[in-house]
Amino acid sequence: MEILERKDYFLQLLAEHILIASGALTITAIVGISLGIWVFYSSKTRGFVLSLVNFLYTIPSIAMFGLLIPLVGIGLKNALIVLVLYGLLPMVRNTYTGLSEVRADVVEAAQGMGATRYQIFRDVYFPLALPSIIAGLRVTTVMLVALTGLAALIGAGGLGQAIFRGLNTMNTAMIVAGSLGISILAILMDRWVGVFEHRLVRVVSKNAAPKQRIAVQINVAALALVIGLAVFYINPFQSSHTHTVTVASKPTSEQFILGEIMAQLIEKETDLKVIRKFGIGGGTTNIHPALLKGELDMYVEYTGTGWMSVLKEKLPADKQVDIQAIQALYQKNYKLHWMGLLGFNNTYALAIHDSMASKFNMSSCSDLALNSQFFEFGAEFDFFERIDGYQGLVDTYGFKFASIHEMDINLRYNAMLQGKVNAIDAFTTDAKIVANELKVLKDDLNYFPSYEAGIVIRQEVLDEYPALEAVLSKLNNKIDTETMMQMNYEVELANKEPKEVAKQFIQQL
Template structure:
């Protein structure tokens, strides 16, 4: 039922995954074979190209996506570059190995009969190296299809988006559908390339000596791929997406951000003719979204005052830890040409939580005194940010028995399974209610306020004044309790962020 209700969403992800994978594969095939031939004929280039490709391949793919953001931004360009880089090694290696293994006596015989170097390559080297090249290509297909799943982290779309959204909202159906979809793509891609290997079908077609059976073995599946590509292009309609009347809304990879992103998107769609492009669940959150806002790749997203002040502006907190909104907005406008459209009304600050069964501890200080008895778990970001654990330890003498770093969306599962017994929380988290957690009092007032507000590029605000007015109407409309309830509906009741946002906006009108 969930699949059928989300069929339009899944269809879009399938189309995006197909086009991104196939586009990368075509580029990798052409460039990889070209480089493989180059390193075969040139020992100098071999000493440079092969070590370089090997080195790039050792860099974790998820890190490569992040490293390219300052250079090319987020989205399609970034994804294509990374996929091409990682797809090169098998193709270059297999091409070089295939050419190297061609018997030298055949080459000498051809040269002895007066064949030119081009004729030798065309009639001897390439045909005999082709099985090795195709073998490398089959590996590359599976690799690219799988890596395309990670492209969702930088807003490039694809089936990985379903997986990450499922992890972020604790929706198993999304995770399973996205995973099975990627697996299906990989299997079909492998089988498609495999048809070129069988009985040397490709060589037969090239030499024009193929029977109808051999031609059909290649032509039929290739025609199906072509039809699928055309269908995906028509469905996604990239030409219309470049329409000037578009706004790109982004979100961080949390349930709350998905909901807020939908509230913004639906508010625009319901009241204007502007097309909204959703870039939700971008990995790295502010670290990657803020630069993309400045470069113009993204137009609107929800940020938190504490994050903006400490991590973006890198300012020192005021003595009372209360950030002045007007000052924050003024600096954003002057420094980044970005504008805050008021605060939404809730404060999603950090907190620490333990089980309610532990009645002896109610404050951070009390937890610090008994911290050696607890295993503390939090997301990677919490251990890295200066305003989180590093700074927290300077105020409270925490000395936990063990620290567990994990994805932000897995920490509650770890708590439920007993792997950790103290966890960092956000005050609007649905799992606080669901797991019956006790949120401890920050008795030394370490954590500042993290009030949510909509940030928009000034250029977009001026271009679409009606959008600024519409979104400004959301100011103060979502309380902390309301946001926690909306998160609960997504994470526990398994409603989609779009449905929850739609109901919220409907109730807002009444």
């Protein structure tokens, strides 16, 4: 069973999920209740605050994570801010509603007895509004536990990492395990708030027996114990320890494998501790800024992406990016060092099924252009935005596809098998090209540039740990296209773990 076989990995993710969700919930409860009280007493700011929290709630969560990256980077800080912003609406609304619905005659009676404004709030408003506040807390709890799953996209960890890794490596068991873990955690936390609610209302209203007061304290202590165990298990401050480096990867099987190869080689050859931040959503778009901020230390990049997307340089006539040129510009502009090239070129290609290639007698992209009206084309979101992506491809070949479908990078082949599309973009090291009996069309007009893989590392890290250069240089020209495709096959189709495949490669290095 997937969970039992990898219990340490899932316990790590569970601990991270509990910490992120509970931290966000605590901050949201404090800020949300405070804002709810404020807007209740301040009619001048009420409309603005309530409109603001409504507006924040309408922004798609994935977009919010991305929008904050330039400001706060990736990781825990970004995740907490987004989760708190999303959790404010039910907390503020329910707090304000609960206070507003307190009967006026009860308040007037307290005023008639000479109670101060603070005493009226403490002994009348808050106790009577508490059920509504707790109801908001229950909604917020379930919502935050679920949304925490998306935090894995920005390298914050949690059970969502298992889901995205499962999607990236086509591991259904991992997807189910991650999803089930989030669901069970949400149910348990909702149950805890429900049990806590009844007892807390009695304590606040001063109608509780001593046993009920003790029960509330036990509930709080139990939650604190769970959070404490999570902190102890994952040691969230490990990134501040000395002799630590952080290896990142994009959200593809190939990148998971290469990330593991780097991490395991460093652990084997040095005494450095490696923190793995794999499967970061957005790829280069999010990893490069995080590298510049020092949140990440190294990852595998491709020359074409680095040259056009990062450096914003025009391709030479032969579409080949010179490694010395890109090394010099990365060093000059960003203080980043290209270690060299790993040995394979994972460039773009267009692929159709063998049967379609035979039917239309096609072998090149120009052939596809002549018959493009019979094809429905699918590609990942990024392909439609890249300089070397869809629009340039259309301008070069004159494609007029019957329809266009944008999708997650890991769903292209599934869409092909299900008949949703019959032409896709592919990478030349994709193992599924052979497994799914696809025909890679020749780029006869030489549109796609070279995408040779190489390790990019912060110069500051190399200066601090100079031994890393010799260690990582051992990978230069050691992974050819066939080797990379085979390793991708073992992960995506033979259902091996990237960690296992990487270990086997290092043993043969």
